[in-house]
Amino acid sequence: MCFNRSVGTARRQTVRGRWLAAQRKIRELAIVGRALASTGHPVMAQIVPMRFCNLSCAYCNEYDKVSEPVPIDEMLRRIDHLGRLGTSIITISGGEPLTHPELDDVIRRIRRVGALAGMITNGYLLNEERIERLNRAGLDHMQISIDNIEPDDVSKKSLKVLDKKLQMLSRHAEFHVNINSVVGGGIREPNDALVIGRRALELGFTSTIGIIHDGGGQLKPLKENEARVYFAMRGMKKRNYSRFNHFQEAIAQGRPNDWRCRAGSRYLYICENGLVHYCSQQRGFPGVPLAQYTHTDVKREYRTAKSCAPNCTISCVHQISYIDHWRGPQTQTITPGSNGSHTPELVSIQSIQGVEG
Numbered sequence: 001m002c003f004n005r006s007v008g009t010a011r012r013q014t015v016r017g018r019w020l021a022a023q024r025k026i027r028e029l030a031i032v033g034r035a036l037a038s039t040g041h042p043v044m045a046q047i048v049p050m051r052f053c054n055l056s057c058a059y060c061n062e063y064d065k066v067s068e069p070v071p072i073d074e075m076l077r078r079i080d081h082l083g084r085l086g087t088s089i090i091t092i093s094g095g096e097p098l099t100h101p102e103l104d105d106v107i108r109r110i111r112r113v114g115a116l117a118g119m120i121t122n123g124y125l126l127n128e129e130r131i132e133r134l135n136r137a138g139l140d141h142m143q144i145s146i147d148n149i150e151p152d153d154v155s156k157k158s159l160k161v162l163d164k165k166l167q168m169l170s171r172h173a174e175f176h177v178n179i180n181s182v183v184g185g186g187i188r189e190p191n192d193a194l195v196i197g198r199r200a201l202e203l204g205f206t207s208t209i210g211i212i213h214d215g216g217g218q219l220k221p222l223k224e225n226e227a228r229v230y231f232a233m234r235g236m237k238k239r240n241y242s243r244f245n246h247f248q249e250a251i252a253q254g255r256p257n258d259w260r261c262r263a264g265s266r267y268l269y270i271c272e273n274g275l276v277h278y279c280s281q282q283r284g285f286p287g288v289p290l291a292q293y294t295h296t297d298v299k300r301e302y303r304t305a306k307s308c309a310p311n312c313t314i315s316c317v318h319q320i321s322y323i324d325h326w327r328g329p330q331t332q333t334i335t336p337g338s339n340g341s342h343t344p345e346l347v348s349i350q351s352i353q354g355v356e357g
Contacts, residue, residue, distance in 0.1 A: 016174070017174055020174050020175075021176070024116075024140055024176065027116060027140075028116065031043065031088040031089065031116065032323070034088065035088065035266075035323045035324075036323065039265075039266075039302055039324060039327075039328060040086070040295060040298065040299060041085060041086030041087065041088070041295075041298065042082070042085055042086065042087040042088070042265065042266055042267065042268050042298060043087075043088050043089060043266045043267065043320050043323065044087070044088065044089040044090075044091060044266070044267050044268075044316065044320050045082050045087045045089070045090050045091070045267070045268040045269075045270060046090075046091045046092075046093050046120075046267075046268070046269050046270070046280070046316065047075075047078060047079070047082070047090060047091070047092055047093070047270045048070075048092075048093055048094055048095060048097075048270065048271050048272045049069060049070050049075050049092060049094070049095075049097055049100040049103065049106055049272070050067065050069050050070070050094045050095040050096060050097055050099050050100045050272065051063060051064050051067035051094065051095045051271075051272040052064060052065065052066070052067045052068075052069070052094070052095050052096065052099055053065075053094055053095045053096040053099070053122070054096050054099060054122070054124060054125070055096070055122055055124065055155075055156050055157065056156075057147070057154065057155045057156070057157065061281075062093075062094070062095065062280050063094060063095045063096070064095075067095070067272060069099070069100045069101060069102075070100075070272055070274075072102040072105055072106070074274065075102075075105075075106050075109070076105070076106075076109050077291070078270060078274055078290050078291075079106065079109045079110055079113060079115075080109070080113060081290055081291055081293070082113065082115070082268075082270075082290070083113025083114065083115065085293070085294075085295065085298065087113075087115055087268070088115060088116065089115055089116040089118060090110045090113075090115045090116070090117060090118070091118035091119065091120060091141075091316075092106060092107070092110075092117075092118065092119045092120070093119070093120040093280075094120070094121075095272070096121065096122055096124075096125070097119055097120070097121055098121050098124075098125040098126070098130070099125065103137075104133055104134070104136075104137040105137075107119075107134070107137035107138055107139050108137050108138060110138075111137075111138040116140045116141070117137075117138060117139050117140045117141070118139075118140060118141035118142070118143070119134075119139060119141070119142050119143070120142075120143045120145070121142065121143070121144055122144065122145060122157050123144040123146075123157075123162050123165045123166075124161070124162070124165075126165045126168065126169065127165075127168065128168055128172055131168060131169060131172045131173055132172060134173075134175065135172070135173070135174040135175065139175045140175055140176065141175060141176045141177075141178070142169075142173070142175055142176070142177050142178070143177075143178045143179075143180055144162065144165075144166075144177070144178075144179055144180070145157055145180045145181075145182070146158065146159055146162055146179055146180070146181055146196050147181065147182055147192075148188070148189065148192045149189070149192045149195055149196070152188065154188065159192075159195065159196050159199060163199070166179070166199070166200075166203055166205070167203065169203075169205075170203040170204055170205070176206070177205040177206070178200075178205060178206045178207070178208055179196060179197070179199075179200035179205050179206070179207050179208075180207075180208045180209065180210055181193035181196040181197060181207070181208075181209050181210075181233075182209065182210045182211065183209065183210075183211060183222060183226040183229055183230055190225050190226045190228075190229040190230075191225075191229060193209050193229050193230075193233060194229055194232060194233065197209065197233050207233070208233075209229075209230055209233040210313070210315055211230070211251055211252065211313050222252055222253075222254065227252050227253065230252045231249075231252065247259065247315075247318045247322070251313055256310035256311050257309070257310055257311075257312070257318075258310065259309060259318070259321065259322075259325060260305065260309075260321060260324065260325060260328065260329075260330055261278075261305070261306045261308075261309040261312065261317060261321055262301070262302055262317075262320065262321040262324055262328075263278035263279055263282070263301065263306060263317050263321070264276065264277075264278050264285075264286055264297070264298075264300075264301030264304065265298045265299070265300075265301035265302035265304075266302065266320050266321060266323065266324065267279070267316065267317050267320040267321065268290075268293075270290050271283060274289055274290050274291070275287050275288065275289055275290065276288050276289070276290050276293050276297075278301075278306060278317075278336060279314045279316075279317050280314070281314065282306075282308065282336040284336070285334065285336040286301070302324075302328060302330075303328070303329075303330050303331050303332060304330060304332050304333065304334050305330040305332070305333045305334070306333075306334060306335075306336060307333060307334065307335040307336070308335075308336050
C-alpha cells in the first residue's frame, strides 16, 4: 500500500508550534521534578467521559454501544477533585472520547486545574475543524491506536482508513501526537506495526508499541515473530519515555516483572461511573467514588502491593510507577478479584531486586 509521503509538518514547525512545544516540555519537566520531590499526589489520572465507542474491536473490553455521555457538570466536578488531589496529568479515554458532545470543555477544565491534558482516541472522528477546536481547548497530547494496515474482523483501526486523518494532524495539530500499534491478541500480521511506526515518524509523530493483554490486564507471551517486531520497534528514532524502562523487555519475553505498582496512588483510573480503580482491567479495586477519594487513600495505595503486578502489561501504570521504583517499600498487599481487603504484610527489602527502600 502506498501513502502520500509529500505531507510534511509545516504547521508544527511554525514559530507558534515551536513555542507551544517548548512550553509543554517545560511543564513536563516540572511534573517529573514535582513527582520526585513528593509522593503524596497522583501523577496521572485516566478519566472516562464516554463508555460508548463507534468501533467494536474484538480484543477490547472498555466500551459499549448504549451508554450516554457523562453530563458535563459531573465531568467538571470530577476534574476539579483531581485538581484538589494535585493530579499532574489527566488523560481522557473511553470508549471513544470524541463522541462526547462537550469534550472541549472537559479539556479546558483540565488545563484550568493546572494539569497536562491528554487524550486516547481511535481517530475516526477527526477532521480539520475538530483538530482546530482541540488546539483552542488546549490539548497537550493525543494518542491514536492503529492496529493494522487493512481493517479486519479483529480491529477496524487501520492505517488505510486513518492515514488521511494523520496527514490532517500533521498539518494542523498544535499538540503532541503519538501513534501506538499493538502485537499479540489475535492481530494477524505483526509486521503491520513496523509499517505503522515508520509512517508515524514520517509525519513527525512519535511511535510506540504495546502488547495486547488478557481481560485482567495480564501478560500473554508473544510468539517469536511478534517479539521480533516488538524489539524492532524499540530501535526506531524519536523514542519516548515508554521505551526507556526495563519492563518492556521482560513483557515481550513473557517474563514476570519485579516492581512496585503504584496504582490507586500515583495512577488513578476513573470510570464513567466516577469510581476510582487501579486500572481499566481491575475495576472494583478500590472502587471508591472519586468525590470521596482523599490523600489518605493515595498514601494507603502507595504502600499497597498488588498481586497482579508481576504479569501486568498496563504500560501507563508501569511508566508512572517507575518514577518511584527506588523508594517507598510496600508494607501491605491486596489481591484484586478477592474480597478487596488490605492485609498488612511486611515486605523484605532484599526480596525486591535492584531497589533500595
